[in-house]
Amino acid sequence: MTRRDDHVVEEALRALGRRFAELDAPPGLAAAVRRRVEAEQVRPGRRLRVTRPVALIAAAAAIMVVALGGVLVLGRSVLQPDAGYGASALPQQRAVTLEQARAMVPIASRVPPEWGPPDRVVVGDGDRPGVMVLSYTVGGRQVVLEESVPGALQIGLHGETRVVGNHLATWLPGVHEERYLDATGAFYTRKFQASRLVWIADGITFALQADVGFDELAALARQVSG
Amino acid sequence: MAGDLDAFGMLVGRYQAAAYRVAVLLGAGGDAEDVVQDAFVKALRGLRGFRAGQPFRPWLLRIVANETRNLHRSRRRRQGLEQRVVAMFPEGVDAGAGDPHLAVVRKELDRRLWAVLQGLPDKDRLVLSCRYLLDLSEGETARVLGWARGSVKSRTSRALARLRAVLGPDLEEGGWQ
Numbered sequence: 001m002t003r004r005d006d007h008v009v010e011e012a013l014r015a016l017g018r019r020f021a022e023l024d025a026p027p028g029l030a031a032a033v034r035r036r037v038e039a040e041q042v043r044p045g046r047r048l049r050v051t052r053p054v055a056l057i058a059a060a061a062a063i064m065v066v067a068l069g070g071v072l073v074l075g076r077s078v079l080q081p082d083a084g085y086g087a088s089a090l091p092q093q094r095a096v097t098l099e100q101a102r103a104m105v106p107i108a109s110r111v112p113p114e115w116g117p118p119d120r121v122v123v124g125d126g127d128r129p130g131v132m133v134l135s136y137t138v139g140g141r142q143v144v145l146e147e148s149v150p151g152a153l154q155i156g157l158h159g160e161t162r163v164v165g166n167h168l169a170t171w172l173p174g175v176h177e178e179r180y181l182d183a184t185g186a187f188y189t190r191k192f193q194a195s196r197l198v199w200i201a202d203g204i205t206f207a208l209q210a211d212v213g214f215d216e217l218a219a220l221a222r223q224v225s226g
Numbered sequence: 227m228a229g230d231l232d233a234f235g236m237l238v239g240r241y242q243a244a245a246y247r248v249a250v251l252l253g254a255g256g257d258a259e260d261v262v263q264d265a266f267v268k269a270l271r272g273l274r275g276f277r278a279g280q281p282f283r284p285w286l287l288r289i290v291a292n293e294t295r296n297l298h299r300s301r302r303r304r305q306g307l308e309q310r311v312v313a314m315f316p317e318g319v320d321a322g323a324g325d326p327h328l329a330v331v332r333k334e335l336d337r338r339l340w341a342v343l344q345g346l347p348d349k350d351r352l353v354l355s356c357r358y359l360l361d362l363s364e365g366e367t368a369r370v371l372g373w374a375r376g377s378v379k380s381r382t383s384r385a386l387a388r389l390r391a392v393l394g395p396d397l398e399e400g401g402w403q
Binding site (some may be wrong): 026 | 234235236237238239240242245246247250253259262263267270282283314316333335336339340354358359360361365384386389390393
């Protein structure tokens with residue numbers, strides 16, 4: 001056999017792998033996992049140790065340490081540069097149209113029609129964007145709506161939990177930082193100059209940002225997802 | 227408690243597609259969904275053992291790989307033979323760059339390659355699936371399969387040689403060029 005044969009076989013295998021690249025998990029898998037975990041929690045004599053907050057926080061911290069290492073290896077700064085709307089930019093951020101963003105980010109994006117077309121739309125994360133950011137002017141104020149795939153924004157362990165419409169939301173007041181996980185499994189951190197309200201609805205993680213108080217931001221959030 | 231589950235749920239959402247692909251490509255076939263569910267539940271139980279300095283993705287994918295191998299062992303015990311997963315071959319991807327004839331030829335070649343791959347010894351199939359089908363690096367493959375990195379390198383070389391030997395006539399006819 002020759003080196004050319006090696007190359008042909010390797011390329012044939014890679015081409016075969018590309019056939020599976022679009023293979024997605026069956027719908028409902030995440031929900032099934034959650035049901036099983038919840039069922040185990042109520043089973044007598046059986047405890048899932050890591051559901052204790054301290055264990056999960058420890059695990060999250062461990063993941064973050066790894067991620068920060070990954071960021072450095074990849075040459076990314078831990079804090080992304082300013083994006084121009086009171087927040088750090090997304091990694092490899094670029095401006096696109098709303099239609100392009102919807103085609104790139106694998107979520108069923110929704111925006112309130114009464115807000116009109118966005119002033120600006122950006123996506124990040126290179127060729128596998130998991131986050132889109134839409135900037136609007138609503139009532140003379142800049143409002144930034146971020147929509148992302150579940151898991152991209154790591155909100156589970158900080159902020160204040162509030163009820164907004166039909167959802168539990170996380171209220172992150174004032175200047176703060178938030179952590180994200182990109183499609184490669186690397187973490188990055190963004191800094192926000194204004195309050196944010198984050199919630200999950202219909203398979204989308206929404207984050208709404210404006211220089212207003214909780215009540216006004218919650219009212220805007222209800223326009224997004226009820 | 228619900229908040230913790232939400233946090234873990236985000237990780238599930240983020241990695242479920244990769245986990246499912248690994249289960250399918252390492253041979254779980256129609257049981258891939260069950261394998262991935264088992265893997266996530268075990269991952270949640272084992273989060274305490276997750277060490278700082280260890281990347282999450284390969285750690286999770288290793289659990290998926292172990293669950294897939296456990297599935298194979300239980301099948302052998304139950305049925306006395308290996309169930310292969312030709313039925314999982316995806317039909318929907320056009321690899322013919324817009325040429326319908328080329329797409330049909332390409333699909334048939336891929337189907338044969340997939341079948342040949344499923345017929346290789348387990349370790350050969352696993353290492354080739356990780357290195358080329360899943361496009362993992364040697365280091366990632368070592369972590370996912372729980373092998374030494376040197377073993378990944380040598381096993382890859384041997385597995386490629388075995389695959390080349392099986393495909394010999396097809397290679398000479400230029401089917402994959």
